[in-house]
Amino acid sequence: MVQQREITVTVNGQRYTAAAPVRQSLVDFLRETCGLTGTHVGCEHGVCGACTVLLDGASVRSCLMLAVQADGAEILTVEGLARDGELHPLQQAFWEHHALQCGYCTPGFLLTALELLRENPTPTEAEIREALSGNLCICTGYVNIVRAVQAAAGALRVPRPHA
Amino acid sequence: MTVTGQPSTAAPPASARDWQGLQARWMGTAVKRKEDPRLLMGQGRFLDDIRLPGMLHAAFVRSPHAHARIRRIDTAAARALPGVVGIVTGLEARQRSGSLRPLIPVPSEPPNYCLAADKVRYVGDPVAIVAAVDRATAEDAAALVEVEYEELPAVIDVEQAVEPDAPLVFEEAGSNVLWHDVFTYGDVDGAFAQADVVVSERFAIHRYASTPIECFGVIADWDPGQALLTVYTNDQRPGLTIGVVAEALGLSEAQVRLICPDIGGGFGNKRRPAYIVAVSLLAMATGRPVKYLEDRRENLTALMHACNGVMYIDAAVRRDGTVLALKIRDYADEGTNLISPAQHSLLKLGNMVNTYRIGAVRYEPYSVLTNKCPSGANRGIGKPFMCFAIERLMDRIAERLGLDPAELRFRNFIPPDQFPYETPTGAYYDSGNFPETLRRALALLDYEGLRREQARARAEGRYLGIGLSVAVEPASSNMAAYVLVTGKKTSTGVGETAKVRVEPDGTVRVAFGDVCSGQGYETAAAQLVADVLGVDLHAVHVNPWFDSFTTPWMATSGNYANKFATTDVGAILGAAQKVRDKILAIAAHLLEAPPEDLELVDGRVQVRGVPDRGKTLREIAQVAYRNLLALPPGMEPGLEATHFYANPLAKLPDEAHRVRGQLIFTNAAHICLVEVDPETAQVRVLRYGVVHDCGREINPLIVEGQVHGATAHGIGAALFEEFVYDDRGQLLTTTFMDYLKPTTCEVPPIETGHLETPSPFTPLGTKGVGEGGAIPAPACVANAVEDALRPLGIRIDRLPITPDRLFHLLRAARAGQVGLSPSSG
Numbered sequence: 001m002v003q004q005r006e007i008t009v010t011v012n013g014q015r016y017t018a019a020a021p022v023r024q025s026l027v028d029f030l031r032e033t034c035g036l037t038g039t040h041v042g043c044e045h046g047v048c049g050a051c052t053v054l055l056d057g058a059s060v061r062s063c064l065m066l067a068v069q070a071d072g073a074e075i076l077t078v079e080g081l082a083r084d085g086e087l088h089p090l091q092q093a094f095w096e097h098h099a100l101q102c103g104y105c106t107p108g109f110l111l112t113a114l115e116l117l118r119e120n121p122t123p124t125e126a127e128i129r130e131a132l133s134g135n136l137c138i139c140t141g142y143v144n145i146v147r148a149v150q151a152a153a154g155a156l157r158v159p160r161p162h163a
Numbered sequence: 164m165t166v167t168g169q170p171s172t173a174a175p176p177a178s179a180r181d182w183q184g185l186q187a188r189w190m191g192t193a194v195k196r197k198e199d200p201r202l203l204m205g206q207g208r209f210l211d212d213i214r215l216p217g218m219l220h221a222a223f224v225r226s227p228h229a230h231a232r233i234r235r236i237d238t239a240a241a242r243a244l245p246g247v248v249g250i251v252t253g254l255e256a257r258q259r260s261g262s263l264r265p266l267i268p269v270p271s272e273p274p275n276y277c278l279a280a281d282k283v284r285y286v287g288d289p290v291a292i293v294a295a296v297d298r299a300t301a302e303d304a305a306a307l308v309e310v311e312y313e314e315l316p317a318v319i320d321v322e323q324a325v326e327p328d329a330p331l332v333f334e335e336a337g338s339n340v341l342w343h344d345v346f347t348y349g350d351v352d353g354a355f356a357q358a359d360v361v362v363s364e365r366f367a368i369h370r371y372a373s374t375p376i377e378c379f380g381v382i383a384d385w386d387p388g389q390a391l392l393t394v395y396t397n398d399q400r401p402g403l404t405i406g407v408v409a410e411a412l413g414l415s416e417a418q419v420r421l422i423c424p425d426i427g428g429g430f431g432n433k434r435r436p437a438y439i440v441a442v443s444l445l446a447m448a449t450g451r452p453v454k455y456l457e458d459r460r461e462n463l464t465a466l467m468h469a470c471n472g473v474m475y476i477d478a479a480v481r482r483d484g485t486v487l488a489l490k491i492r493d494y495a496d497e498g499t500n501l502i503s504p505a506q507h508s509l510l511k512l513g514n515m516v517n518t519y520r521i522g523a524v525r526y527e528p529y530s531v532l533t534n535k536c537p538s539g540a541n542r543g544i545g546k547p548f549m550c551f552a553i554e555r556l557m558d559r560i561a562e563r564l565g566l567d568p569a570e571l572r573f574r575n576f577i578p579p580d581q582f583p584y585e586t587p588t589g590a591y592y593d594s595g596n597f598p599e600t601l602r603r604a605l606a607l608l609d610y611e612g613l614r615r616e617q618a619r620a621r622a623e624g625r626y627l628g629i630g631l632s633v634a635v636e637p638a639s640s641n642m643a644a645y646v647l648v649t650g651k652k653t654s655t656g657v658g659e660t661a662k663v664r665v666e667p668d669g670t671v672r673v674a675f676g677d678v679c680s681g682q683g684y685e686t687a688a689a690q691l692v693a694d695v696l697g698v699d700l701h702a703v704h705v706n707p708w709f710d711s712f713t714t715p716w717m718a719t720s721g722n723y724a725n726k727f728a729t730t731d732v733g734a735i736l737g738a739a740q741k742v743r744d745k746i747l748a749i750a751a752h753l754l755e756a757p758p759e760d761l762e763l764v765d766g767r768v769q770v771r772g773v774p775d776r777g778k779t780l781r782e783i784a785q786v787a788y789r790n791l792l793a794l795p796p797g798m799e800p801g802l803e804a805t806h807f808y809a810n811p812l813a814k815l816p817d818e819a820h821r822v823r824g825q826l827i828f829t830n831a832a833h834i835c836l837v838e839v840d841p842e843t844a845q846v847r848v849l850r851y852g853v854v855h856d857c858g859r860e861i862n863p864l865i866v867e868g869q870v871h872g873a874t875a876h877g878i879g880a881a882l883f884e885e886f887v888y889d890d891r892g893q894l895l896t897t898t899f900m901d902y903l904k905p906t907t908c909e910v911p912p913i914e915t916g917h918l919e920t921p922s923p924f925t926p927l928g929t930k931g932v933g934e935g936g937a938i939p940a941p942a943c944v945a946n947a948v949e950d951a952l953r954p955l956g957i958r959i960d961r962l963p964i965t966p967d968r969l970f971h972l973l974r975a976a977r978a979g980q981v982g983l984s985p986s987s988g
Contacts, residue, residue, distance in 0.1 A: 037212040038205015042376040043459040047899035078205035091203040098864045102681030103202030104377045104427025129907040138428050139681045141875030142907045
């Protein structure tokens with residue numbers, strides 16, 4: 001029988017304590033145990049970035065990390081971006097700039113972009129492209145994703161109700 | 164003809180507000196997509212998000228060999244693993260299911276079962292499937308299945324596969340050549356006799372695929388009480404798949420309920436009926452729902468690649484640059500494709516002369532089996548290779564005659580007053596203005612300015628190159644084209660069907676048989692229906708999921724061939740118009756006014772000029788569903804309609820084999836600037852411009868997004884993406900670490916411009932968009948790279964132009980041996 005270990009993680013502000021098979025990836029734990037299916041699996045080998053989440057504020061590939069390694073961590077997934085039904089400025093910018101088509105890679109892009117804008121509120125286009133280069137999108141050709149992140153950077157510099 | 168050249172994000176001019184007699188409030192407007200908020204919040208419902216009670220998880224046992232005989236399969240150790248619930252082997256599958264019906268039945272038609280039983284024919288060929296309580300256990304168990312193989316010689320190279328002594332992929336077929344023919348259109352030999360110059364080239368295209376980020380999958384749920392199989396799948400062509408799955412499993416089509424959830428990208432290759440059958444067999448055997456979802460390695464190894472191929476092309480040319488005729492011999496590497504063989508070749512007949520007034524063509528296609536992953540549909544199907552060959556050829560002709568490549572193209576364009584225009588192969592170009600499209604593309608990036616920049620760079624020892632390519636981008640596939648291969652007139656034309664229903668509260672629901680995989684159908688269909696019914700966009704709800712029990716569908720239903728704007732629109736409008744007529748009839752009765760005096764405005768029917776006299780849509784719907792005695796005498800209650808639409812241009816091939824394989828033609832011109840670093844052999848795309856003409860645009864925001872994505876796809880194909888097999892048929896590129904997709908750092912900002920030449924043959928003047936950029940972009944990039952390296956005499960005859968390949972070309976050029984012949988890879 002596969003060994004299990006009990007872990008506790010805080011996801012989008014909510015605590016989850018549950019047994020995780022020691023070989024289970026974090027993304028499977030989030031999707032199956034926490035029921036948070038907004039984080040998507042795209043390659044399971046750390047290239048496509050679809051499964052990107054923020055773990056203690058830093059982006060990680062949740063397909064490359066074991067759930068047990070996340071014990072005690074604070075995790076932000078795409079479900080935690082909007083507040084009270086109001087889209088986060090990044091989500092809003094993606095909507096306005098048509099930065100998603102099928103929407104499957106989008107959660108990973110949003111979290112990668114969020115990390116960028118927290119670290120660098122005024123990125124140049126080249127910096128945005130560099131920061132997003134670990135995420136694959138097949139639908140958009142990236143043009144509108146880059147535009148959306150530029151727009152969100154501007155919007156985030158304006159004071160707003162929730163930061 | 165109107166050539167407006169409006170920027171895509173601006174509101175259309177007032178004159179464009181009249182869409183075929185409809186006052187358009189939503190159509191033509193760049194409205195934000197209705198589906199986006201749920202996708203942005205992680206609330207999409209994709210296949211892997213679906214959980215059924217008691218559901219098992221499946222894994223395939225796959226062949227490690229390209230070609231081998233299966234001697235023995237031993238499943239005992241796998242069955243003994245705790246958590247394993249069921250296993251189906253190839254032999255068992257053959258006892259319980261039939262051969263899968265192909266889309267294009269070639270004359271030899273080898274049998275095609277869902278699992279391999281006697282032989283494996285490519286690395287990744289499934290030989291058994293295991294169900295267990297979770298995915299990890301299923302994979303553990305799959306690894307415990309012992310398969311004894313006797314390796315056989317594999318045939319990998321497409322040109323070697325046609326040799327008489329080549330190993331046979333399917334002995335039953337008697338040959339690796341599934342289809343071969345020679346079509347002569349017009350006086351080819353006469354044209355070559357008159358030619359001042361004959362330009363002969365050999366071009367090769369590689370295997371690549373669009374690799375949607377969501378892999379292909381299926382959940383099968385067998386209900387023995389109802390004898391009902393429910394299949395959840397992200398299959399792009401449900402209308403085709405239902406019949407194939409039912410037939411293979413010995414069920415009626417009424418016993419198969421197929422549901423498509425949100426689909427995370429498709430691009431043609433998200434389809435594998437064999438997997439649906441295999442997973443269904445497991446569900447039937449275990450009595451529990453079974454889910455299978457590819458992992459990325461399986462997706463890259465075994466789902467579907469675009470055909471690689473080799474094309475020999477000769478052009479008869481006059482000294483002034485006029486191209487008189489083409490002779491083309493074309494080898495398409497089908498891998499182990501038995502579903503749609505010959506499709507890549509047939510579709511090339513639609514863009515064989517591209518945008519040019521070429522009067523005669525001889526086409527000699529070979530569809531060839533090899534021991535590789537099945538080939539199949541992928542954004543553009545065959546047309547990217549055809550465009551690559553002809554647009555590379557045009558550059559070679561220009562070089563030979565000392566003409567500017569743009570000038571050569573202008574000299575050969577079909578003139579704008581010649582539409583509709585029938586090409587020698589029978590393609591029927593509905594409309595367009597090819598010279599204007601190219602003129603705008605040249606202006607978009609300032610072609611003359613780029614040439615000056617290139618001259619300056621060359622003086623500094625830098626290698627800048629300018630690429631041009633032009634393309635027709637055909638849409639809506641007429642299945643009658645397959646008659647050329649099959650001789651059977653059993654599947655012809657193309658259609659779609661839609662249902663529009665006004666709910667009792669006056670809101671509107673729309674369903675149609677096409678399944679969205681990112682193209683914004685929830686928005687575009689709502690824009691159409693909102694305008695027909697005179698309601699707010701937000702009052703129209705378009706079903707995002709396909710469910711064969713509630714969504715109207717037909718065999719051609721599905722997401723392929725840029726079909727939405729060229730066929731689906733007819734179905735959606737037709738259904739909406741039937742409902743509109745009924746709304747007006749009921750309102751006329753209630754308001755005691757003739758229907759022609761009524762108008763639909765803001766969710767109300769009112770008497771024109773007397774806006775107080777009216778009824779809301781809700782009031783009319785209440786009559787239709789509840790207050791039945793208030794209906795006009797004899798009228799059927801209810802307020803819904805279904806409409807089936809067939810594209811009117813489809814017809815059978817004629818005696819001369821002229822064929823309308825696709826029906827409505829968008830066109831585009833691409834222009835790019837690249838720089839080649841002669842030390843690292845790296846190509847950088849510095850600028851990329853696209854001008855395209857897809858007629859009326861229902862939603863310019865969506866159209867522009869499609870252009871960006873398709874163009875990026877073509878850039879990826881030109882420079883990065885390649886499935887590489889070694890000479891024993893092992894696939895060397897099985898992860899995204901070695902099958903390279905372009906990222907934000909490789910795809911440049913894509914600059915766009917638009918023309919709008921409405922199609923006279925679609926209800927609203929719309930044309931296809933989606934495959935577009937993927938067709939001319941590989942040629943455009945290759946033309947630019949060869950242009951950059953012209954001082955060194957380097958020839959680009961195959962793709963992708965990887966640093967490794969370019970390094971060897973550069974080294975050979977420096978050593979004085981240029982013009983390396985391509986290998987077919």
